[in-house]
């Protein structure tokens with residue numbers, strides 16, 4: 613199962629990618645997580661990405677494409693992956709297709725998770741992330757059992773620096789301008805499925821699973 617999740621920030625891609633990846637025993641690859649880990653570790657990649665991530669702008673294509681080319685060449689990607697937050701531009705989508713072809717792989721489905729704009733803002737400002745394991749919560753919609761503490765590993769929950777109203781606006785603008793053309797890109801290639809991202813996490817997960825299955829059986 614080689615899947616890309618598309619959707620605006622706050623649409624629940626990360627949460628859903630995690631569920632799908634666990635269920636199918638395949639890696640969840642988030643370029644945002646990779647960049648944040650590099651920033652935290654102070655690597656050259658992190659230093660290159662930091663100013664863009666802090667402003668809510670996209671990191672240059674060649675930087676993220678380099679990360680992804682290396683990642684899809686790792687052995688665990690042979691049996692599948694869930695991409696979350698990549699590709700975000702047409703050059704990234706072209707580069708992903710090429711990198712997969714080079715590995716003898718291909719995408720099975722691209723699932724767009726749709727959520728109305730006014731709801732996205734609320735989801736992002738209320739988001740909390742575990743410093744240790746990266747699990748995500750929402751202060752009201754999906755709270756941890758104990759405030760500020762991760763249910764999964766006991767780590768400290770924090771608010772991402774770019775989950776503030778100004779960065780959120782910039783990020784949504786970047787999504788509208790640079791990422792939405794990918795909806796048509798993947799529709800034309802027969803890979804696109806659309807799911808409603810509203811409602812309980814488990815209901816969205818069930819819709820997503822059904823959408824992926826439908827795409828896979830059509831491809832067979």
Ligand code: AMP
Nearest residue numbers: 643644664665669670671676697698700
């Ligand atoms: P995310 O966690 O997916 O919301 O990503 C956080 C930030 O990382 C984004 O606002 C961008 O600055 C950067 N980023 C993540 N993925 C990409 C990508 N595919 N292309 C460019 N920038 C990215």
